[in-house]
Amino acid sequence: MSNHLTGAEAMVRMLEAHGVTEIFGLCGDTTLPFYDALFRLDHGITHFLTRDERHAAYMADGYARVTGKPGICEGPSGGGATYILPGVVEANESSVPILAITTDVATTSRGRYPLTELDQTSLFKPLTKWNASLDNASRLPAQVRAAFRAMTTGTPGAAHLSLPFDTQKASVDETELWADARHCCFPAERAAPDPGAVTETARILSKAGSAVIICGGGPVLSGAEEALAEVVRLLQVPVATTVSGQGSIAETDPLALGVVGSNGGSQATRAVIDAADVVLFVGCRAGSVTTERWRSPLQDKVILHIDSDPMVIGANYPTAVAINADARLALTALATTLSEMPDISHQNGVSRSKAAWDTKLDHFNRLATSGERPIRPETVVAVLMDLLEDDAIIVADPGTPCPYFSAYYRWRKPGRHFITNRAHGALGYSIAAAMGAHVGRPGVKTVAAMGDGSFGFACGEFETMVRYNMPITSIVFSNATFGWIKAGQNSGFGQRFYNVDFNRTDHAAVASAFGVKSWRVEDPVDLKRVLAEALNHDGPTLVDVISQPLHEAAAPVSEWVS
Numbered sequence: 001m002s003n004h005l006t007g008a009e010a011m012v013r014m015l016e017a018h019g020v021t022e023i024f025g026l027c028g029d030t031t032l033p034f035y036d037a038l039f040r041l042d043h044g045i046t047h048f049l050t051r052d053e054r055h056a057a058y059m060a061d062g063y064a065r066v067t068g069k070p071g072i073c074e075g076p077s078g079g080g081a082t083y084i085l086p087g088v089v090e091a092n093e094s095s096v097p098i099l100a101i102t103t104d105v106a107t108t109s110r111g112r113y114p115l116t117e118l119d120q121t122s123l124f125k126p127l128t129k130w131n132a133s134l135d136n137a138s139r140l141p142a143q144v145r146a147a148f149r150a151m152t153t154g155t156p157g158a159a160h161l162s163l164p165f166d167t168q169k170a171s172v173d174e175t176e177l178w179a180d181a182r183h184c185c186f187p188a189e190r191a192a193p194d195p196g197a198v199t200e201t202a203r204i205l206s207k208a209g210s211a212v213i214i215c216g217g218g219p220v221l222s223g224a225e226e227a228l229a230e231v232v233r234l235l236q237v238p239v240a241t242t243v244s245g246q247g248s249i250a251e252t253d254p255l256a257l258g259v260v261g262s263n264g265g266s267q268a269t270r271a272v273i274d275a276a277d278v279v280l281f282v283g284c285r286a287g288s289v290t291t292e293r294w295r296s297p298l299q300d301k302v303i304l305h306i307d308s309d310p311m312v313i314g315a316n317y318p319t320a321v322a323i324n325a326d327a328r329l330a331l332t333a334l335a336t337t338l339s340e341m342p343d344i345s346h347q348n349g350v351s352r353s354k355a356a357w358d359t360k361l362d363h364f365n366r367l368a369t370s371g372e373r374p375i376r377p378e379t380v381v382a383v384l385m386d387l388l389e390d391d392a393i394i395v396a397d398p399g400t401p402c403p404y405f406s407a408y409y410r411w412r413k414p415g416r417h418f419i420t421n422r423a424h425g426a427l428g429y430s431i432a433a434a435m436g437a438h439v440g441r442p443g444v445k446t447v448a449a450m451g452d453g454s455f456g457f458a459c460g461e462f463e464t465m466v467r468y469n470m471p472i473t474s475i476v477f478s479n480a481t482f483g484w485i486k487a488g489q490n491s492g493f494g495q496r497f498y499n500v501d502f503n504r505t506d507h508a509a510v511a512s513a514f515g516v517k518s519w520r521v522e523d524p525v526d527l528k529r530v531l532a533e534a535l536n537h538d539g540p541t542l543v544d545v546i547s548q549p550l551h552e553a554a555a556p557v558s559e560w561v562s
Helices: 007-017 029-040 053-067 079-093 120-127 137-152 165-169 195-207 218-222 225-235 267-274 327-339 349-368 377-387 401-408 430-440 452-467 483-492 507-514 524-536
Strands: 004-006 022-025 046-049 071-075 098-104 130-133 159-164 171-173 212-215 239-241 256-259 278-282 302-307 321-324 393-396 418-420 446-451 473-478 517-521 541-546
Touching (some): 007 137, 007 159, 007 165, 029 165, 053 098, 098 137, 098 165, 120 130, 120 159, 137 159, 137 171, 195 278, 195 302, 218 225, 218 327, 239 267, 278 327, 349 401, 377 524, 393 401, 401 446, 418 430, 452 473, 473 507, 507 517, 517 524
Parallel strands (some): 022 046, 071 098, 130 159, 212 239, 239 256, 302 321, 517 541
Antiparallel strands (some): 004 171
């Protein structure tokens, strides 16, 4: 005779069955049965209380990126469901699996104007890979399994489950509580490549004169770094990455070209792509940033494309060979095929990559050592490269930090060491994503880099960071403006600066009020000493850097370069 649990208890057990050990979220009236079940049951799950639902989702995102496990976030009905949306859509468009569980009013209250009533499934439908309302408690286990299956298979993505109040109190048969172990990590059930497509790709690459590989986020998501390294070794071709693709190859590798595109690229790296006769995209959408709004002359090249999503391939360029498969399996098969080929043309990949880096680093080093005030962002990047260990994680907000870290920070190890929200670019991401990354990989140093605009979006979560004593170092590039927009007004709108400036905040004082050990640095002479002290402190720290604004800088953003 089977036992029965409540829906709330069943949800806890289903998460436990899927290997969930951490949840990020915020309480609400409709969540009371779920929280009570978390309190009463022995489940091995740690719940991190956040200060708003948006940052719970960003924490789940950062956690998923460094662990290879779906990140779990939760929030209540109404405002909780609307606040959690930004993190859900960012993760989904970045192919990062997070599960957002939002509790809801009772199904019996629908249409009777209860407080916080909202059509959650309609709201989340265009923003997720999979989405359902758990209206029938008996179907709860099967729908949770479906959410994990959707998140982790094919191209990973976000899922959402609405959990009504009455479902949380209804009965669920305990025999239905089981999980498929394959869906506890991602990517699961990888798709293998077509052998004929692999052979043709190898043939074209082996005869190319100046091929280039451009990696998006796919190789890092699929753990394809070793397979990529073998392909590159056999072909001796340069490997460029998008911002999301950083970590596909160590950027100190002689064949690593660095970031290409309008955010973090340079004229030197662009020249290598322009001179290529064959371009292989791997897990890359060839979107607006990578191609500088599709101005890169790729139409004249032979395009090869590996992607887990068949809709990505050929969306922007005529494609000679399409490989719709998991990046790791495709690159492994490609390496095997290439290793059996008697003749592979020599493509001077090392010299092409070195020439680009020499040009780029000559420019960077002159700025990083200038000693100018306000402090140049290049100086901050150079000091961090000197101080941080190879396994450190840097999480950068869009705006001031992103192009500098993307262009100039040379990651000495492949894998996930750099995180930034490139899908929708919302400000205020880095603090929360850094906390999620720290929870997922607590043994390494994590740094959150942000502009002062982003600080204003997210500083309430410093209380969370202090409460859990997370030894994260936050760096604020303080220039009292929404710098990216002001730079755009500077370069493209005749320096008509309209409504982008704000008062300078004493970020160190604000963070100190939350309990974060903080410093303010105005002289570049003091920067290395202060950053070293902050990085070595056993607890949350913040360094407020009075820095050069983007519209006065030489940022590696092609649209601002005349």
